[in-house]
Amino acid sequence: MKRYGREEVIVSANSRLTIAAHALTWISLYQRQGHQVATSEQIATSANTNPVVIRRLLGELRKAGLVESRRGVGAGWSLTRELESMTLLDVYEAVEPGSLFAMHRATPDQGCVIGYGIQPAMQRVYEDIEETLRRELARVTLEDVLRDVLAAPR
Amino acid sequence: MKRYGREEVIVSANSRLTIAAHALTWISLYQRQGHQVATSEQIATSANTNPVVIRRLLGELRKAGLVESRRGVGAGWSLTRELESMTLLDVYEAVEPGSLFAMHRATPDQGCVIGYGIQPAMQRVYEDIEETLRRELARVTLEDVLRDVLAAPR
């Protein structure tokens, strides 16, 4: 008799896009309440993570021109433009480095018909899919996200 | 003066879908050449990986009903149906466990408006995107992939 089973719970995948959207909407809401800048400390408390994680992410968003930071006393982060003009695609491209799918780790056998042709074939499929993904992400603005967040039932 | 830089090359993302497509097209081509079954050893050689990796993947495809295996001498793998009737979505669902994006690792501050509403808001966005991804994957059959593979210029 064999003994299998072994339930597994998946916990991975990355939450960068989620956390980045969290940070941006948080900053925006805070600014709408009359504040100038938000600190990584405050955002980290809301997102239940470490301030350095937030600074790292916001640093990438700054490279993409979505936020800016001030240093010194009264330092912190602010948006460079309205949430309406930021899409999830902007955020995604700022914080997600690679592509969704990968090719073989080691080059497949180039002497084999399949090994030779599989990568270009899959590459084309993957490019199409990522293009579609980008189009979908571009359809959602951060303002949409904030509206949705505020609409959550209490 | 600060010293930064630190180029990084991304090498991750998973290749399961790629390897699974490789295996399926390989088996099909081999069967079209008159063979009954393909061994994990042969497929692993073509994909330049370890036979156990192939057996693991094919095991998941078998659960999904796409392939079957025989044991004993003259054992190996064969397709249960034509490549035309298998889509990349079938393969994707068989070998990719989780979802594309993740929520926060730790529950965000439920006392904060953003912390409270962000997860349902993002959840909805992510579900839409994955639905679109599935639609795209469903449009490509393994027969399409094989045709593309064979069309690669030598």
Added chain:
DNA sequence: GCAGTCGTAACAACAAATGTTGCGATCAAG
């Protein structure tokens, strides 16, 4: 100067994907 906050390096903790070894189970062939 001082205090508060960013910028960034360095490292620890954790998890997932992949690779590898080992061995029992299975079964066709002889």
Added chain:
DNA sequence: CTTGATCGCAACATTTGTTGTTACGACTGC
């Protein structure tokens, strides 16, 4: 009914990426 080929699967190693944490210098308003 033994033999050899191959799968099934557990166990563990390796590599890589993500997230969390500590530390400390840089910056700047007061």
